[in-house]
Amino acid sequence: xxxxxxxxxxxxxxxxxxxxxxxxxxxxxxxxxxxxxxxxxxxxxxxxxxxxxxxxxxxxxxxxxxxxxxxxxxxxxxxxxxxxxxxxxxxxxxxxxxxxxxxxxxxxxxxxxxxxxxxxxxxxxxxxxxxxxxxxxxxxxxxxxxxxxxxxxxxxxxxxxxxxxxxxxxxxxxxxxxxxxxxxxxxxxxxxxxxxxxxxxxxxxxxxxxxxxxxxxxxxxxxxx
Amino acid sequence: xxxxxxxxxxxxxxxxxxxxxxxxxxxxxxxxxxxxxxxxxxxxxxxxxxxxxxxxxxxxxxxxxxxxxxxxxxxxxxxxxxxxxxxxxxxxxxxxxxxxxxxxxxxxxxxxxxxxxxxxxxxxxxxxxxxxxxxxxxxxxxxxxxxxxxxxxxxxxxxxxxxxxxxxxxxxxxxxxxxxxxxxxxxxxxxxxxxxxxxxxxxxxxxxxxxxxxxxxxxxxxxxxxxxxxxxxxxxxxxxxxxxxxxxxxxxxxxxxxxxxxxxxxxxxxxxxxxxxxxxxxxxxxxxxxxxxxxxxxxxxxxxxxxxxxxxxxxxx
Numbered sequence: 001x002x003x004x005x006x007x008x009x010x011x012x013x014x015x016x017x018x019x020x021x022x023x024x025x026x027x028x029x030x031x032x033x034x035x036x037x038x039x040x041x042x043x044x045x046x047x048x049x050x051x052x053x054x055x056x057x058x059x060x061x062x063x064x065x066x067x068x069x070x071x072x073x074x075x076x077x078x079x080x081x082x083x084x085x086x087x088x089x090x091x092x093x094x095x096x097x098x099x100x101x102x103x104x105x106x107x108x109x110x111x112x113x114x115x116x117x118x119x120x121x122x123x124x125x126x127x128x129x130x131x132x133x134x135x136x137x138x139x140x141x142x143x144x145x146x147x148x149x150x151x152x153x154x155x156x157x158x159x160x161x162x163x164x165x166x167x168x169x170x171x172x173x174x175x176x177x178x179x180x181x182x183x184x185x186x187x188x189x190x191x192x193x194x195x196x197x198x199x200x201x202x203x204x205x206x207x208x209x210x211x212x213x214x215x216x217x218x219x220x221x222x223x224x225x
Numbered sequence: 226x227x228x229x230x231x232x233x234x235x236x237x238x239x240x241x242x243x244x245x246x247x248x249x250x251x252x253x254x255x256x257x258x259x260x261x262x263x264x265x266x267x268x269x270x271x272x273x274x275x276x277x278x279x280x281x282x283x284x285x286x287x288x289x290x291x292x293x294x295x296x297x298x299x300x301x302x303x304x305x306x307x308x309x310x311x312x313x314x315x316x317x318x319x320x321x322x323x324x325x326x327x328x329x330x331x332x333x334x335x336x337x338x339x340x341x342x343x344x345x346x347x348x349x350x351x352x353x354x355x356x357x358x359x360x361x362x363x364x365x366x367x368x369x370x371x372x373x374x375x376x377x378x379x380x381x382x383x384x385x386x387x388x389x390x391x392x393x394x395x396x397x398x399x400x401x402x403x404x405x406x407x408x409x410x411x412x413x414x415x416x417x418x419x420x421x422x423x424x425x426x427x428x429x430x431x432x433x434x435x436x437x438x439x440x441x442x443x444x445x446x447x448x449x450x451x452x453x454x455x456x457x458x459x460x461x462x463x464x465x466x467x468x469x470x471x472x473x474x475x476x477x478x479x480x481x482x483x484x485x486x487x488x489x490x491x492x493x494x495x496x497x498x499x500x501x502x503x504x505x506x507x508x509x510x511x512x513x514x515x516x517x518x519x520x521x522x523x524x525x526x527x528x529x530x531x532x533x534x535x536x537x538x539x540x541x542x
Contacts (some may be wrong), residue, residue: 010511017316035304046293052280060292067452068296074473075304091279097280101245149282167244168279174246189241196240 019044020153023088030078042071045089049096056171057107066103070096097168107131152202160195163188230258232536235265243272296364302432302448306425308447309459408537421497425457433512435460443494443531447512449504456485458498460514463490471519471529474498477511487521511536 023044029037049070054063073095074081080089153161166177174192178185230238235258241247242255259265288435430453436444445460458474466489468474474485484501490496511534516527 033308035301035308038304039297039301042297046296048280050289050293051283055283055541064292064296068300071296071300072303075300075307086274086277090274092394092482093277093280094273097277098245125361145281149278153279153282164244164279167246168276169283173248173249174241177246192244192246193237193240196243196272196276197322200272203275205280 019090020087024083025075027078027081027083027088031081038071038075041074041088041092045092046071048089049092052093053096053100053171056097057103057189062103062107063100066096066099069099073099101171149203152199154193155197155202160191160198163191164195164199167192230254232262232265235259235262236268239265239269240272243276245267298397302430303358303426305432305446306422306448306459309425312388341348356533362534421457421499433533433535435512435514435531437531443514445496445531445533447533449509450505454501454503456500457489458496458514460490460498460531462494463496464494465490465492466516469519470516471521472496472498472514473517473521473525473527475511475513475515475525476502476504476509478504478508479510482513482525484521484523487519488516511535 023041026037026041026044030041046067047085050063050067053070054060056061057066070092081088101135153164156164162181163177166172166180167174172180173187174188177183178188178194181188183191235255238251239259242259246277247250247297252497254280255269259269266471295422356453425448431449431451433447433449434444435447436442439463443460445458445463448459450456456476463472471487471489473487476483476485483504485502486498487498488498511532513525513532514530515525516530517525518527
């Protein structure tokens with residue numbers, strides 16, 4: 001499958017290359033115990049990480065804790081990061097989402113909260129775009145990446161897009177998605193897998209711009225633990 | 226308990242695991258398989274990367290610089306404490322306390338005696354990379370290690386008693402005792418480090434930086450745990466005091482200067498000092514270290530070594 005907007009992807013790869021290299025350098029310094037690098041990495045990535053976390057947990061205080069734990073985990077596990085396995089941003093966002101889901105599911109168990117995920121563009125979705133930071137290159141990268149991912153989502157059939165959004169943005173499990181949509185669990189599983197595979201193919205160019213091979217030991221999966 | 230998945234099962238579930246939509250046991254099983262499978266590990270990484278890109282499509286929240294700054298402060302304090310705990314010897318060097326002009330209580334009650342004869346060795350995480358940040362080793366491993374050492378030593382004694390001379394048995398017993406003592410000392414130091422880490426990383430911890438103003442001069446961080454009234458000073462580049470002298474720590478309030486106790490640095494210039502003293506959160510104006518007679522003074526009389534003012538306080542929520 002071709003990417004939905006290869007020109008945008010190309011422009012973004014070119015714009016993002018220096019910042020990605022800087023991110024990798026920061027993580028290398030992190031693994032050497034450089035707390036100044038932690039401060040810089042936080043300054044670069046705390047906005048999108050905070051935005052994702054607060055979207056998932058929908059509580060400012062909880063989001064604060066989760067963001068802190070995200071970067072703390074990055075500090076403690078920096079030596080396990082391998083640049084060949086993905087960019088630093090997706091590594092951080094994977095950690096952040098995993099920790100946010102831990103918090104969300106723990107809260108649901110304790111308070112028996114209803115499953116009311118907030119989806120992008122929905123009526124409860126927070127308005128306004130996040131300040132992408134002071135760096136113009138990062139603002140351009142953020143905007144173009146947002147367009148590219150939104151375009152990839154639009155290529156999915158509506159039913160697949162729905163389960164993907166409920167899973168990622170809503171933090172729902174497959175069982176919860178089945179309950180919410182009234183679809184059989186098997187159908188939800190099939191749609192989830194197809195959607196994830198199509199998304200992977202649609203966004204392949206984003207990864208190809210990172211440089212380096214795809215081999216090596218697992219690291220991204222460690223982020224979710 | 227994690228169930229084992231066949232390769233085909235794992236491949237089928239990789240997209241689910243990438244989105245973290247599986248029940249916990251199945252998620253764990255897929256991750257365990259992917260961690261050791263040369264095909265599934267990279268495949269899962271690619272799927273997870275693709276899923277992570279979805280975050281960029283969010284119509285994101287307006288920025289909250291106050292919250293982000295607060296998290297930044299806490300995070301950096303934790304990181305610096307993480308480094309400091311690994312770099313500073315665990316043994317406390319100073320006497321427990323000195324005079325307490327405004328109440329006469331022992332304000333350094335939390336100070337610990339030196340742990341088994343001096344500085345503890347630097348604890349480095351076995352999982353860390355070469356040159357990576359020092360991580361305090363969790364002490365939960367040690368009871369097993371001590372038990373294993375004791376069992377080995379006992380077995381060795383029994384074996385040797387049947388085949389070696391009495392002198393050899395005595396020597397082996399002495400060595401095993403020494404090994405046990407070293408293990409116990411190591412365990413104590415790790416427990417102490419864990420305790421310090423807990424005191425430094427709590428939600429209600431303020432940090433005050435103490436400096437002397439010159440690049441090569443002594444500097445320190447004071448961590449004040451408001452929840453436990455616990456104070457922890459981690460100092461560096463502190464020269465050895467003249468004979469008969471020591472350093473004295475002062476909590477400065479609008480009305481008085483409270484002695485928190487005296488301490489002397491390690492040979493490498495580092496020092497850790499702990500005290501427990503209740504103080505109203507808004508009453509602290511400064512923290513100072515002066516050079517005083519070894520037994521401490523009722524009020525500061527000697528030269529100022531380092532100080533930090535409350536303007537440099539950073540506090541967790």
